[in-house]
Amino acid sequence: MARVRVLPESARFPSHRETETALSLSERMPRLVLEARRVAANLSHGLHGRRRAGPGESFWQFRPFVTGEAAQRIDWRRSARDDRLYVREREWETTQTIWFWIDRSASMGFASSLAQAPKIERAIVLGLALADCSVDAGERAGLLGLMPPRATSRIAELMAEAMVADHGALTDDLPPQAPIPAFHEAILVSDFLSLPGEIAAVIEGISGHGARGHLVMIVDPVEETFPFQGQAILHDLEEGLSLRIGDAESWGKSYRERIERHRAEVSELVRRRGWTLTIHRTDRPASEAALHVLNLVTSSRGLGLGGR
Incomplete structure (x- = not known):
């Protein structure tokens, strides 16, 4: 049977010292940054697929001339080497801005023996890698409410430092109501166990200014399967409540149905606003979710959902 544990507050809060069960976030952060760097390095070969044609100075590729295009776009030197006409395309050089938010509330401290990492660690690794x-x-890239957008090779370290210095986000299971300008993007990483109405308010608030977004839902395998039998104690990590039940197995079906309904509601929320939802289980590699999110970001821009 799966075993579960809950990381203490010090595992999410940066200022406490080492405890018996886990290191404080500040002490674990260097390891998480390195792990995020490894994930990002594994994905680097896929970054070229994110490039697209547009106004700019850098050459990107040649493509066949399409009837109806302006003749001055033809590259005659390249076309002379073949029996076809070719157009020289430049790479889109308008800078995109992505705002991140990483949930560090109590429920993110949950971890089971089936997971590769606690939810909070996986959320941080994914956010920094992306x-x-x-x-x-x-x-x-910037952190909502913590750090303005920056374009620096030390972005992972700077975001980690901003989270370590933040003393007030442990009870926030949804991002702050910080305005995001039009055409920017938001990537929100959380378990999204909040009420659908509260999640909807966040999505509407960001979308209302013309930005678009992506939700990354972090899930421990036990939270999906509820593989318990016999007597059990259920804990509400956000409210600090506990409930003792005599037959955990009989609760399983109702629990799984409720989780399924919750996800269906969240999926509908993001669909209505043209956002995306990625569900990532912590028994799967972080690189798998990161690549999926990058592809979704690229696809959303290609569909012209307000991007520049």
Whole structure:
């Protein structure tokens, strides 16, 4: 049977010293930054797929001339080497800005023996890795409410330092109501166990200014399967409540149905606003989710959902 544990507050709070069960976030952060760097490095080969044609000075590629295009776009030197007409395309050079938010509330301290890492660690690794990949692709990354967007090779370290210095986000299971300008993007990383109405308010608030976004839902395998039998004690990590039950197995079906309904509601929320939802289980590699999110970001821009 799966075993579960809950990381103490010090595992999410940066200022406490080492405890018996886990290191404080500040002491674990260097390891998480290195792990995020490894994930980003593994994805670097896919960054070229994020490039697209547009106004700019850097050459990107040649492509066949399409009837109806302006003749001055033809590259006659390249066309002379073949029996076809070719157009020289330049790479889109408008800087994108991506805002990140990483949930560090109580529920993110949950971890089971089936997971590769606690939810909080996986969320941080994913957020930093995505930020690193974004900056490497010529974009800017910032932390909602903590750090303005920057384009620097040290983005992972700077974001980690901002989180370590933040003493007030442990009870926030949703991002702050910080305005995001039009055409910017938001990547929100959380378990999103909040009420759908509260999640909807966040999505509407960001979308209302013309920005678009992506939700990355972090899930421990036990939270999906509820593989318990016999007597058990259920804990509400956010409210500090506990409930003792005599037959955990009988609760399993109702629990799984409720989780399924919750996800369906969240999926509908993001669909209505043209956002994306990625569900990542912590028994899967972080690189898997990171690549999926990068592809979704690229696809959303290609569909012209307000991007520049």
